[in-house]
Amino acid sequence: MRSKHSIQLQRENVGTYDFIIVGGGTAGLTLANRLTENGIHSVLVLEAGAAPDEVKSYQVPGADLQALGSPIDWAFGTLPQPGLNGRQLTYNQGRCLGGSSAINGLAYTRGSSSIYDFWASLGNKGWSWEEVFPYFKKSTTFNAPTINNVSALTYDVSIYSDGPLQLAYPPYVYAYPGSEAFIESVSTLGVPQVEELNGGTNVGTKHEPYTQDAKARRSSSYDSFYMQAKNRSNLEVLTMSPVQQVILQKSSNGVIATGVVYTDYATGQTLNATATKEVIVSAGAIKTPQLLMLSGIGSTKDLASAGIQQQIVNENVGKNLQDHIYFSIIAEADASISYSSLYHDYSKLQQASKEYEQGTGPLTAPVGLAFGFEKVSSETLASIGASAITTQGRSDQAHIEYLYETNYYPNLPTPHYSSKEYNTSYVSFTAAILAPTSRGKVSVLSNSLSDPPQIDPQYYTTPEDVALALHSFKQLRSALATYAQHNFTIGLNNGEVAPGAEVQTDEEILDYIRETAVPVWHASGTCAMRPREEGGVVDNKLRVYGVQGLRVVDASVFPVIPDAHTVAGVYMVAEMAADIIKAEYA
Numbered sequence: 001m002r003s004k005h006s007i008q009l010q011r012e013n014v015g016t017y018d019f020i021i022v023g024g025g026t027a028g029l030t031l032a033n034r035l036t037e038n039g040i041h042s043v044l045v046l047e048a049g050a051a052p053d054e055v056k057s058y059q060v061p062g063a064d065l066q067a068l069g070s071p072i073d074w075a076f077g078t079l080p081q082p083g084l085n086g087r088q089l090t091y092n093q094g095r096c097l098g099g100s101s102a103i104n105g106l107a108y109t110r111g112s113s114s115i116y117d118f119w120a121s122l123g124n125k126g127w128s129w130e131e132v133f134p135y136f137k138k139s140t141t142f143n144a145p146t147i148n149n150v151s152a153l154t155y156d157v158s159i160y161s162d163g164p165l166q167l168a169y170p171p172y173v174y175a176y177p178g179s180e181a182f183i184e185s186v187s188t189l190g191v192p193q194v195e196e197l198n199g200g201t202n203v204g205t206k207h208e209p210y211t212q213d214a215k216a217r218r219s220s221s222y223d224s225f226y227m228q229a230k231n232r233s234n235l236e237v238l239t240m241s242p243v244q245q246v247i248l249q250k251s252s253n254g255v256i257a258t259g260v261v262y263t264d265y266a267t268g269q270t271l272n273a274t275a276t277k278e279v280i281v282s283a284g285a286i287k288t289p290q291l292l293m294l295s296g297i298g299s300t301k302d303l304a305s306a307g308i309q310q311q312i313v314n315e316n317v318g319k320n321l322q323d324h325i326y327f328s329i330i331a332e333a334d335a336s337i338s339y340s341s342l343y344h345d346y347s348k349l350q351q352a353s354k355e356y357e358q359g360t361g362p363l364t365a366p367v368g369l370a371f372g373f374e375k376v377s378s379e380t381l382a383s384i385g386a387s388a389i390t391t392q393g394r395s396d397q398a399h400i401e402y403l404y405e406t407n408y409y410p411n412l413p414t415p416h417y418s419s420k421e422y423n424t425s426y427v428s429f430t431a432a433i434l435a436p437t438s439r440g441k442v443s444v445l446s447n448s449l450s451d452p453p454q455i456d457p458q459y460y461t462t463p464e465d466v467a468l469a470l471h472s473f474k475q476l477r478s479a480l481a482t483y484a485q486h487n488f489t490i491g492l493n494n495g496e497v498a499p500g501a502e503v504q505t506d507e508e509i510l511d512y513i514r515e516t517a518v519p520v521w522h523a524s525g526t527c528a529m530r531p532r533e534e535g536g537v538v539d540n541k542l543r544v545y546g547v548q549g550l551r552v553v554d555a556s557v558f559p560v561i562p563d564a565h566t567v568a569g570v571y572m573v574a575e576m577a578a579d580i581i582k583a584e585y586a
């Protein structure tokens, strides 16, 4: 779909704006809203994909996994991963207005204050928790639950405000006993049940709010920031318009970004648009470094091997890729607490759809239903061989996330596709490392946007990451044993079907993890905000080193990945960036 704005733009060939934003995703649409709200600046957003309504079920929280592989997903692939026994993973990223906020798992988590204080300590003045917190708050509205009969549905309304992004607990969890039992089980691991996790202390277990409104519809940046701004006359949004290159001009004052080259899919034309003030790249942590490289900004070796003429040398572009990665222990469970049947019995799915129309039932909630964030003590980190984490300024944060999934997760290998297992239901106990020490890379294969970026996350390639993975597996097994006392699981060994009780030694456990882990899709850090000589691509005002009029605003600027799901941090970065930019052009 093309927006009406795009048709108008095409006809009139209006090509000059104050700001051009590349990518109408999470950060891009947040920024577009804030930069146009004073009515002074004109903004063009160029988005490679369509509007998310192309896949209307994107709005249904419980259909979150169905968006993967659909037309609004880039569905990239990784390079073979040495830490995953050579497996190549699909790497999903949103390709539509709303970007990844339109296809993600909806969890809204800000992370520990110490992460942002750490960002500031890395040479990023202005980014401490105290300074970023108002921007987390500004973007959100929290819709308090109408029923208060669930002990883990707690919240502190003072840390949210009246921003466009809607947050809520799904109606389904009001009456769902499974996640309460999970929270209780995780609390036996030394992870206390807490009232709120988004106020700067990200250690504990509870339900978390989701990016959905009071009627259980997804609130992506498209549904929130874009919908609020879409009729402003100073905002133009072009869908199906991938940017091929940022135009850089050399002058006596240095290199200046003056606009972009983009392809208009509707007409097949390749056009220019001009920015009188700035080009802002918000194409996400995978595509932003790719676009900078295609524009001639990057490492000499990488650009030369791809046949790209270098404009600016920056060895750090695409480096420092950080991500979280999940694995799960899966247990057979009573059908009443599992979503499994929705994946193999269409009558159940149809029933759930009808319930959703009434604002109830399993589709009001995403598949990941309850959370626990463990801060591993320095003593334990030392005893498992992960003490390097403490010396890297990351001792005061959550190191592991525990997540409760109401189905067989990840869905490969999937026993319910075989006839023997057809009617079996499952729940999954999932763990992710939140303080990865491994670092990967995004690079380019050629000088064409048509070639996919080369994604190499390097999961589980450091001893610390492996040690934390093993630790979390053992923690998950004990949590499952507690959970089994509620009689929700079926069968021996607390219902465990994967990997199964025969997997016991560290070597066997690690092999299972390497064979089954999947990304959490939190790609960050590939255009890090840091001093240039310490690995940076942008400064603390998010300006690309060596180029005037060019900024990056998206997950790629995170210098260090937060100990949480990343979307809240992206909204915060975009809110901050908008104020930084508006102050510069006031």
Ligand SMILES: Cc1cc2nc3c(=O)[nH]c(=O)nc-3n(C[C@H](O)[C@H](O)[C@H](O)COP(=O)(O)OP(=O)(O)OC[C@H]3O[C@@H](n4cnc5c(N)ncnc54)[C@H](O)[C@@H]3O)c2cc1C
Pocket (backbone or CB within 6 Å): 022, 023, 024, 025, 026, 027, 028, 046, 047, 048, 049, 068, 092, 093, 094, 095, 096, 097, 098, 099, 100, 101, 103, 104, 105, 106, 107, 108, 109, 241, 242, 243, 244, 282, 283, 284, 285, 287, 288, 291, 520, 521, 522, 523, 553, 554, 555, 556, 564, 565, 566, 567, 568, 570
């Ligand atoms: C499947 C999945 C599940 C996730 N689950 C969660 C979760 O539950 N909670 C959470 O907090 N986080 C989650 N995340 C992560 C979170 O959604 C992302 O970190 C965040 O949305 C990234 O925002 P961004 O602005 O950096 O990039 P995006 O939102 O991905 O936006 C980038 C945009 O740029 C566009 N684009 C790219 N290249 C070009 C080009 N050349 N020209 C024009 N446009 C271009 C893309 O199409 C896209 O719309 C998930 C992510 C995924 C993919």
